[in-house]
Amino acid sequence: MTTEGETRSNLSIRILLIEDNEPNRRLLEDYLIYQGYTVLALATGIGFDQALIDFQPQVVLLDLKLPDIDGCDILEQMQQNPEWRQIPVIVVSARAFIADQRRALNLGARRYLVKPIRLQELLQVIQEEVRGSIE
Structure with a gap:
C-alpha cells in the first residue's frame, strides 16, 4: 500500500501504456491512476511515436504482442531516437520464453515482467x- 505522500509525488510521473488486451489495459490504467500516476493508454502501437512527443512519458509499459506492430519494433525505433532512448521501457508480456526476454532487453527494455504480473511488483x-532515470 502506498502512503498519501507517495501517491501525491506520483502525480507528475507520466506513464505511456501500450497494451492491446482491453481488460489488461483498463486494469493497469485504472490501477496506475488510482496510485496517482498520469497515464496515457494506447490499444495499438499506431501513434506511439506521436504519443512520445506529445505526452513525454517518464516510463513506457509495453506489451510485445500488438495487433499492428511487434513491441520489439517499437523498442528498435525508440533506440534510434536519442531522446526516446533515455525513457525507461518496462515490457509487460505473456511471452515467457528466455529468447523473447533477451531480445527485448538487448533492444533497450530496462525490465521484463511476465504476465500475469503482481501489481505491487509493477509499482516497485x-x-x-523513475528514480534511476532522474539520478
Missing part, C-alpha cells in the same frame, strides 16, 4: 526506473 519497478 516503476519507482526504481
Whole structure:
C-alpha cells in the first residue's frame, strides 16, 4: 500500500501504456491512476511515436504482442531516437520464453515482467526506473 505522500509525488510521473488486451489495459490504467500516476493508454502501437512527443512519458509499459506492430519494433525505433532512448521501457508480456526476454532487453527494455504480473511488483519497478532515470 502506498502512503498519501507517495501517491501525491506520483502525480507528475507520466506513464505511456501500450497494451492491446482491453481488460489488461483498463486494469493497469485504472490501477496506475488510482496510485496517482498520469497515464496515457494506447490499444495499438499506431501513434506511439506521436504519443512520445506529445505526452513525454517518464516510463513506457509495453506489451510485445500488438495487433499492428511487434513491441520489439517499437523498442528498435525508440533506440534510434536519442531522446526516446533515455525513457525507461518496462515490457509487460505473456511471452515467457528466455529468447523473447533477451531480445527485448538487448533492444533497450530496462525490465521484463511476465504476465500475469503482481501489481505491487509493477509499482516497485516503476519507482526504481523513475528514480534511476532522474539520478
